[in-house]
Amino acid sequence: MKAIVIYKSKTGFAKKYAEWIAEELSADIFDVSKVNIKMLEPYDVVIYGGSLYAVGINGIQWITKNLDKLENKKVIVFATGASPARQEVIEEIKNKNFTSDQQKKIQFFYFRGGFDYSKLKPFDKMLMTILKWRLKTKKELTPDENGMLAIYNKPTDFTCKKNIEEMIRYIDL
Structure with missing residues (x-):
C-alpha cells in the first residue's frame, strides 16, 4: 500500500x-x-x-x-x-x-x-501565560494541570x- x-x-x-x-x-x-x-x-x-x-x-x-x-x-x-x-x-x-x-x-x-514554551509564537505564549495564571488561582488542580505547571518553564x-x-x-x- x-x-x-x-x-x-x-x-x-x-x-x-x-x-x-x-x-x-x-x-x-x-x-x-x-x-x-x-x-x-x-x-x-x-x-x-x-x-x-x-x-x-x-x-x-x-x-x-x-x-x-x-x-x-x-x-x-x-x-x-x-x-x-x-x-x-x-x-x-x-x-x-x-x-x-x-x-x-x-x-x-x-x-x-x-x-x-520557547518554541511557541507570541499569541500562543500569551494564551499559555493566561492559562498558567488561571491554574495558579485554582484551589484544586487535576493531575494534568499539576503536570502542566511542572513543565511550564522547562522544555519537556x-x-x-x-x-x-x-x-x-x-x-x-
Missing part, C-alpha cells in the same frame, strides 16, 4: 512522529501547507497528524472538509499532546474533532508529545518512537 503522511506542527512534536511514521512505512511526507487534495489520488493510506490546541487537533479541518474525497482510502489521524494517553482524554479529542459519521471513517491515534519531550507501533500494525492489516 502506498502511504502519505501529512502534518501540521507548532513545536515539532507532531512533525517528529510524522517523520517516524513516514520512515517506518517508506511513505511520502509533507507539511499540510504544501499539499492539495489532488496530490492524494495515488495513495491508498492517508495519515494526518497535528498537535492539540485546547483539545482541537491543529489543522484537522483539512481532513474533515476533504473526507468525502478520501472515500476509498484508509484515513488515519493522530494527535500529539503533553497529557498521558488515557481513554477519557482520547474520547474527548475524538468527540471534539469528529462527528460520529467521521469517526466511522477515520482511525484515530493519540501520541504523547511534549511542551516547549515525551515522544517515543515505540508509540507508533500500534498505528503501523493497523496500517499493515
Whole structure:
C-alpha cells in the first residue's frame, strides 16, 4: 500500500512522529501547507497528524472538509499532546474533532508529545501565560494541570518512537 503522511506542527512534536511514521512505512511526507487534495489520488493510506490546541487537533479541518474525497482510502489521524494517553482524554479529542459519521471513517491515534514554551509564537505564549495564571488561582488542580505547571518553564519531550507501533500494525492489516 502506498502511504502519505501529512502534518501540521507548532513545536515539532507532531512533525517528529510524522517523520517516524513516514520512515517506518517508506511513505511520502509533507507539511499540510504544501499539499492539495489532488496530490492524494495515488495513495491508498492517508495519515494526518497535528498537535492539540485546547483539545482541537491543529489543522484537522483539512481532513474533515476533504473526507468525502478520501472515500476509498484508509484515513488515519493522530494527535500529539503533553497529557498521558488515557481513554477519557482520547474520547474527548475524538468527540471534539469528529462527528460520529467521521469517526466511522477515520482511525484515530493519540501520541504523547511534549511542551516547549520557547518554541511557541507570541499569541500562543500569551494564551499559555493566561492559562498558567488561571491554574495558579485554582484551589484544586487535576493531575494534568499539576503536570502542566511542572513543565511550564522547562522544555519537556515525551515522544517515543515505540508509540507508533500500534498505528503501523493497523496500517499493515
